[in-house]
Amino acid sequence: MADSTTPHQVAIVGCGIIGHTHADTVAARADAVVTALVDGDEAAASALAARLTEAGQPEPTVYADLGAALAGSDVSLVAICTPSGTHAALAEQALAQKVHVVIEKPLDVDLPRARRLGAAATRAANHGVISSVISQHRFDPGSARVAEAIRAGRFGQLTSAVATVAWWRSDEYYASAGWRGTWAQDGGGALMNQGVHTVDLLLWFMGRPVSIQAQALRAAHHAIEVEDTVVATLTFENGAVATLHATTAAFPGGRTRVSVHGTAGGAELEDDVLRRFTADGKEADLPVETEPPGGHVAQYADIFDAIGNGEQPGITVHDAIDALATVRAVYVASTLQRPVKFADVLEGRYDDVDVSRGIGLPPG
Known part of the structure; x- marks a missing residue:
């Protein structure tokens, strides 16, 4: 976890179009940096890495799966930008490691999986770990x-x-x-x-x-x-x-x-x-x-404020379950x-x- 002076290290999971949106939003902030990219498609990950470095960001490390990224880097927040049916399982994996999570909409495509994630999010919140779903x-x-x-x-x-x-x-x-x-x-x-x-x-x-x-x-x-x-x-x-x-x-x-x-x-x-x-x-x-305002900027501001203040974000997993x-x-x-x-x-x-x-x- 980052302290009040260290930028948050963020992993982008899924390097397609919406992954670019999340990466751009994080890269524009002074208190966060994309340090890890996760995608089984090497070309997609390499393209996003190049986009970030061309914008003056440090070159992120590319991983084939989230487990490797969590084990091999000190990320404090994971942004899940993969196909919708994979969202809940990846979010649970990150929360189990006490890493903050942002999930692109929708929360998932399967309501039972979403309920399990809701329970995991509640447990994580008791340890100061936040999770949010994009509803910008x-x-x-x-x-x-x-x-x-x-x-x-x-x-x-x-x-x-x-x-x-x-x-x-x-x-x-x-x-x-x-x-x-x-x-x-x-x-x-x-x-x-x-x-x-x-x-x-x-x-x-x-x-x-x-x-x-x-x-x-x-x-x-x-x-x-x-x-x-x-x-x-x-x-x-x-x-x-x-x-x-x-x-x-x-x-x-x-x-x-x-x-x-x-x-x-x-x-x-x-x-x-x-x-x-x-x-x-x-x-x-x-x-x-x-x-x-453009894109996800305002919601990411709310998310990082919640992390910094030890509060829950304006939009929770339970809102997305509804x-x-x-x-x-x-x-x-x-x-x-x-x-x-x-x-x-x-x-x-x-x-x-x-x-x-x-x-x-x-x-x-």
Whole structure:
């Protein structure tokens, strides 16, 4: 572990596109340095090592697996950027060595594995070891302003919300990596991969769901295993309702929107920017600076602050378990063609449901 004056030594596990994002974010900080890269693909690891050294960083050591990196270096934080289905196992491995962990979204694709990781994260927290899952849009200024207004009751009684992710992904995108569009490693399609951040925001604003019903299908991409389009309705503990929509079959690609409505106001976020805000019964002026900060910067700041202060980060593994359980509940509801209780999914009562059977094809 690093002390207050020694930069944190960070291992990036998975040197693909998102691994570059994490590495760039860490490298831009004065209190951290990437000292280890973990990837079985030597070319990918070498490319990221070159990227870091060209940016003036010390050359990191490359390892073929996380165990070797933990044994061969003095890393204090591991960033897991591998395919989604490997996340929980790698995180548990790091936590067992009392090393802080950051996990790229989603937490994992398997809810039982996520529960085990949740228990491991709780044990690790008792020893001062933190774990967090990337949900960087909670740190966008607009999202934070909406959440603060909700907590302060400025929207009155929350009545409803609408969340939509209307994107386009080509067949070439899914063919570009063997894990894309598979249940084993991607864990789902438009909702699990592209929409999980929006699910997280919806839960942050509205609270835990009570029941969920849904329909998921492959509308345009028939070579994949998972859905490219899903629509769900959710009811929440506060009595409000919401619709949730995610698709990668919206050519040429649309926008991500989240709107929240209440008896005294509401707000709308579009592509992470606050576009409308009404509170306390009157429309409010939007701040001049409405563009969110880049990438993962704000969340990493929160993570390193938590480590330095001996506190838990703003987003925990348990927050991410709720988001994963919501996605799983959507798939279960589509498979069973009936509403399901969120608590039943969270607690494992539907763990044996094969959700791959619930992804239909369009009529015709």
